[in-house]
């Protein structure tokens with residue numbers, strides 16, 4: 260059993276475009292003792308002791324798509340403790356990668372530059388991609404940049420890589436300056452997601 264609430268809401272899978280009602284896992288403010296709820300848009304979102312009782316915040320959730328079998332990030336809008344809206348968060352990293360890119364990148368931890376495996380989350384095919392490979396996706400790529408989870412083969416440091424596209428070809432990789440939406444425990448044992456990430460910018464919440 261996971262430490263998350265479930266929100267049943269209609270939204271669109273940002274991996275494959277399927278629109279359906281999904282059970283969205285949201286661990287924000289959830290009870291550690293397993294006292295968890297199944298909720299809908301319009302319901303009050305009760306938080307565990309130690310959290311704000313009536314939060315106004317955008318928080319992260321994760322849904323599993325029944326059609327493509329992958330997970331996708333969702334933004335849950337809370338207004339004074341009520342679930343107002345659920346929208347896809349296309350830039351959020353899911354827990355299940357759907358493509359693997361191997362490319363040279365300098366590890367921000369140990370500064371070693373080497374061939375690094377980067378898990379991509381929006382590709383249609385699970386293939387061994389390289390720089391120069393065509394990236395097949397049905398989804399619009401905002402700003403010709405996609406994000407992936409890189410693992411340093413030397414020190415095992417995990418970080419977010421930004422992969423640039425030239426047309427539909429993977430052209431370059433760099434360390435993403437925005438590492439903040441990423442949590443290393445995201446692929447811990449099932450359930451796939453620890454959630455609870457504040458998506459509100461500048462809210463000052465220490466995470």
Ligand SMILES: [Zn+2]
Pocket residue numbers: 272273274275276277324325326327328329
């Ligand atoms: Zn899907």
Ligand SMILES: [Zn+2]
Pocket residue numbers: 366367368369370371411412413414415416
């Ligand atoms: Zn390293």
